[in-house]
Amino acid sequence: MQPDSQVVAVGHVIQLAVAPVFLLTGVGGLLAVLTNRLARIIDRARFLEERLVLAAESQHPALHAELGQLVSGTRPGRSRPDELTLYKSVGVALEDDAAAGLALRGAEERELGTVVEL
Numbered sequence: 001m002q003p004d005s006q007v008v009a010v011g012h013v014i015q016l017a018v019a020p021v022f023l024l025t026g027v028g029g030l031l032a033v034l035t036n037r038l039a040r041i042i043d044r045a046r047f048l049e050e051r052l053v054l055a056a057e058s059q060h061p062a063l064h065a066e067l068g069q070l071v072s073g074t075r076p077g078r079s080r081p082d083e084l085t086l087y088k089s090v091g092v093a094l095e096d097d098a099a100a101g102l103a104l105r106g107a108e109e110r111e112l113g114t115v116v117e118l
Contacts, residue, residue: 044084 052063061075069075070085078085107113 048084 048063052060055063065075065077070077
């Protein structure tokens with residue numbers, strides 16, 4: 001082996017040894033952010049649940065709706081900028097992708113929605 005190729009080989013070995021550390025650091029940072037956000041979401045959800053329990057029965061439709069109701073227009077969404085929409089998506093990315101595909105196909109069949117060029 002020539003000296004240059006030895007340096008390259010050593011560099012490659014170091015790169016392979018260090019790469020997982022950078023990956024773990026990135027994943028750890030992401031998990032910290034997600035944990036913080038989830039904690040804030042849970043706190044806000046508890047506040048909203050208490051508000052729903054204390055509200056009169058006639059106010060419940062204004063305080064709670066399912067995502068499908070908002071999307072279909074059967075229930076109104078936010079009417080003021082200070083109102084909050086809380087949506088928690090739970091699922092595997094593959095399931096989310098499949099659901100998005102079904103939603104897109106349904107919208108296209110019904111000629112709904114707007115195509116946005118990105």
